[in-house]
Amino acid sequence: MNWLTDNKIPLGAWMENFVDWLVSAASGFFDLISIVLETMIVSMVDTIESVHPLIVIGIVLLGVWFLHRSIGLLIFITAALLFIINMGYWVETIQTLVLVVSATAISVLIGVPIGIAAAHRPWLYTILRPILDLMQTIPTFVYLIPTLILFGLGYVPGLISTIIFAIAAPIRLTYLGVSKVPNELLEAGLAFGCTKSKLLYKVELPAAMPNIMAGVTQCIMLSLSMVVIAALVGADGLGKPVVRALNTVNISQGFEAGIAIVLVAIMLDRICKSPSAKSEG
């Protein structure tokens, strides 16, 4: 037993060396990613902030009406956004939304192609599955430290951590959707002369669309659940006041920011859900 504890496997040291090596070998590369993403997010936040909040609400309502045509949803969104302005969290809400939307967009752009590739190659999914499990279960704080070292303080480490946590959803659901396309539809596609790419765009993706949309919705919700953790590494947004409230034991601030997060979550959920349910029918 002593032998076992005396000869400790240097797992932690290996990881540290690996991160050190990454920093020394590719710091320029990570700096570049960091600058590009940071500039993108900051400029988006600035653009939206520069517009009067009521105009932003108007645009959101127009979009929601176009998607859902539901008066009830419009009333709820108006009330929720006005309440957020009233609480004084408008800017933080914008920052959070931009972070969530960026994280989702990047996750979908990377995750959907990986999901498709995995559906076409069973061996790839065998490799991917444990990696996805690891990414979803490993405590977020563990990879928060290396991302912080690699990308510096700000939105970017929060964004990257969010993507690591949320990307499994679009990969898994795209894989599920594409691999369970009914065989007869594939046969029909081939029998009428589809090429491989036509088969993907005209048969497999449309057939898998309800699942892919469910993956996107899940991805948004998972991203939102990361706002408080992203705030720990310096990402602005609704997470910041929560963290600050925790540090200063400020009950009122904690509740106000918490309620704002809940409202954003409900709004995003209601906006996302219905279109995917519709395309299933």
Next chain:
Amino acid sequence: MAVVTIENVDIVFGDNKAQTLPLMDKGHSRDQIIGMTGDVVGVQNASIEVNEGEICVLMGLSGSGKSTLLRAINGLNKIARGRCLVRDGDNMVDMAKCDEATLRHMRTHRVSMVFQSFALMPWLTVLENVAFGLEMQGMPKTERFIKAREQLKMVSLDQWADKKPDELSGGMRQRVGLARAFAMDTDVLLMDEPFSALDPLIRTQLQDELIELQKRLNKTIIFVSHDLDEALKIGTKIAIMESAKIIQEDTPEQIVLNPATEYVENFVAHTNPLNVLRGNSLMTPLSELAVQDSKVVMENGMWLELSDGKLTSIQNLEGEVPTVSWTPNMVLDNIPDNAIFIVPANIAMRDAVEIRYYSKHFMVLEENEKCVGILNDHNFYHALLGKHFGRDTEAA
């Protein structure tokens, strides 16, 4: 002229083809081979030739390999051995060995397919579904929608063009499937149990529609079915398959009259002969009747007067009995019921039974202006009881 030629085709599912094929040649059965190599023999040594305008029905129970063989014709199933040729202009293309581009050309311009479970894309409208194959042909959007609309009109679904498939009934969905296949203007149509998922009335209706369409379009159709009545109704040629092999290939009437094996005989015993059998296979031939000095004496006091094999009159003790020469589509209502019908020898059994319903008597069959036999109630009962086959063994 042959449009589709299948030559000694073997289809094997599995990864041990190199071991499986020699075992097949040694005559091991399908079940033995699964145990030995894990491979499943889909089709074994199938050969069949389908000519232009023919409807060839591949017939068998599920698992007999009929759908597997059908899918080899458009390359959905890979062939382990043998050739599967489909005509393309003046050439015959081997679907098993051609390259991707040729295969796609054959699928978009020569062979189209109708599926048992319809296989319509649920996210496309009916019109877009019909235009799906045309899109793959590379036809521009407006043109293909015009053409798709014409096809929908042909199957009388033009009112439903903008609906989604799940808003249609099963019969309507399969009509969309037919329209999608016909829209391609291919010479060859593959139909994989297209009507099996429909209820009996709709099935009969679509079979009739298919026969009507075929009269106009004259396609070469290969049709898979597990229902012998359906096969006999629409097929001009039937190939019966049992555990991966074709065991009999013949015209519908020959299948019913001369089943090759007990397996086929069991199938035939449960079919309705009315649509299949013809007078000359039902009749009592002249040679079995009592002929005396060119008189044929019937049991009920009548006799036929023949001269040189030709019927001159029918007599009974009171004098001559009126006769009527039957022609197809003749109106039978006004004909006196004591008349005796003279019918062509190849008359369909259904027509003969119809005539018997109006007339009191037997009928006389003629071929090339010569009397060849008579058809009476005994002949009908014989066929209806399924005793028409194995006649050779009975006589012996």
